[in-house]
Amino acid sequence: xxxNTRPTDSLTQQRAAAAAAALPVSCPSVDPLSSIxxxxxxxxxxxxxxPIPDAVAKANSVVINHLGDTMARVIDQVKTMARYxxxxxxxxxxxxxxxxxAAMEMAVSNLAWPGTRVLSIxxxxxxxxxxxxARRVGAEVTTLEVADREIVSLDTLAQAIERxxxxxxxxxxxxxSNTVWNRQLQxxxxxxxxxxxxxxxxxxxxxxxxxxxxxxxxxxVVITGxxxxxxxxxxxxxxxxxxxxxxxxxxxxxxxxxxxxxAMLAENFWHNAGYHYTAPVSGVLALHEALRLVCTETLEKxxxxxxxxxxxxxxxxxxxxxxxxxxxxxxxxxxxxxxxPASVTPRDVCNHISRQYQVEIAGSFGLPIVRIGQMGxxxxxxxxxxxxxxxxxxxxxxxxxxxxxxxxxxxxxxxSAAGRR
Numbered sequence: 001x002x003x004n005t006r007p008t009d010s011l012t013q014q015r016a017a018a019a020a021a022a023l024p025v026s027c028p029s030v031d032p033l034s035s036i037x038x039x040x041x042x043x044x045x046x047x048x049x050x051p052i053p054d055a056v057a058k059a060n061s062v063v064i065n066h067l068g069d070t071m072a073r074v075i076d077q078v079k080t081m082a083r084y085x086x087x088x089x090x091x092x093x094x095x096x097x098x099x100x101x102a103a104m105e106m107a108v109s110n111l112a113w114p115g116t117r118v119l120s121i122x123x124x125x126x127x128x129x130x131x132x133x134a135r136r137v138g139a140e141v142t143t144l145e146v147a148d149r150e151i152v153s154l155d156t157l158a159q160a161i162e163r164x165x166x167x168x169x170x171x172x173x174x175x176x177s178n179t180v181w182n183r184q185l186q187x188x189x190x191x192x193x194x195x196x197x198x199x200x201x202x203x204x205x206x207x208x209x210x211x212x213x214x215x216x217x218x219x220x221v222v223i224t225g226x227x228x229x230x231x232x233x234x235x236x237x238x239x240x241x242x243x244x245x246x247x248x249x250x251x252x253x254x255x256x257x258x259x260x261x262x263a264m265l266a267e268n269f270w271h272n273a274g275y276h277y278t279a280p281v282s283g284v285l286a287l288h289e290a291l292r293l294v295c296t297e298t299l300e301k302x303x304x305x306x307x308x309x310x311x312x313x314x315x316x317x318x319x320x321x322x323x324x325x326x327x328x329x330x331x332x333x334x335x336x337x338x339x340x341p342a343s344v345t346p347r348d349v350c351n352h353i354s355r356q357y358q359v360e361i362a363g364s365f366g367l368p369i370v371r372i373g374q375m376g377x378x379x380x381x382x383x384x385x386x387x388x389x390x391x392x393x394x395x396x397x398x399x400x401x402x403x404x405x406x407x408x409x410x411x412x413x414x415x416s417a418a419g420r421r
Contacts, residue, residue: 103238108133120134
């Protein structure tokens, strides 16, 4: 028997859908933020964004003309302070209206195009992202895969460079996803530069938290986001090109497929006080204040503060009875990875510590770990005590065997010992 009802039903449904589509969209009923956000502000101790200082928050509430003399003066100071933080004398410092990944894409899309030979050192989620960006602009990408919780062998790197003769090499200084620190970055740059390659470094979680010297190390492009070490807001980032990298940008004959991320167009705003697009004014003002605070503290004191606090946090975590995920030989200080017992999941821990103790920490990308940030304003002693206590209580609440008093005591001892030194 033939079913003759289906075409009629389908036609009825199409007519009903067409009639519904012709109706005006009704005004929605929405909840105000006051009913969505928690009553007590969360302490942001994850892999970013981080707490922001009052001066940064205040600046972020101001709007001025994105062109004109006032903005030009702000931009000039942002570039001057950024050169100090990047440790470069290069003229080619730009801001990016977007996250650190937008700065990453500006670097890749301006230096690579169809046929460009790119070697990407991949030892985690974000280093793989740079390789993917290079593929999307048509580059000939070779990835040098590094095992989890390890750093690249310089001999293996030299062999890969000799084999592929790359024009561009990409590497992450601190792989936020698995908390690996590519501690031999200076040597990586040296090996790449020996064949004339330009080196792009993702320093999103390391800039201003640990030493990175763009000029002295010979790095061609350094990118960072505002929302981590600099303790500014998400959505405004920085990038610095060396003279050699800028020459490649300026002399390219293939049009850039990205209009907003075209460095030559961005130069008109960041160096000529001209129009590119409407800049994220409030975010630039916030970035100005964040950089000013870094300069006031000085990099040397800032590096020491980050190391002191991160090592104290690591001592507290291990005294709880938990294991740090990455070996000490390549452990990143600015984001600390913590391996979890099999009885709990990262989601359980992150949800519980947030709901019960108003502390935000992060999971990772499929790894059985949680991550605690030590970037910028996260590196304050009172934040550390609150975080270690909240983590210990959370693990107890979830049935894991930890020693909370020992964790807090180890944190105190490490901070006290650092103070005595």
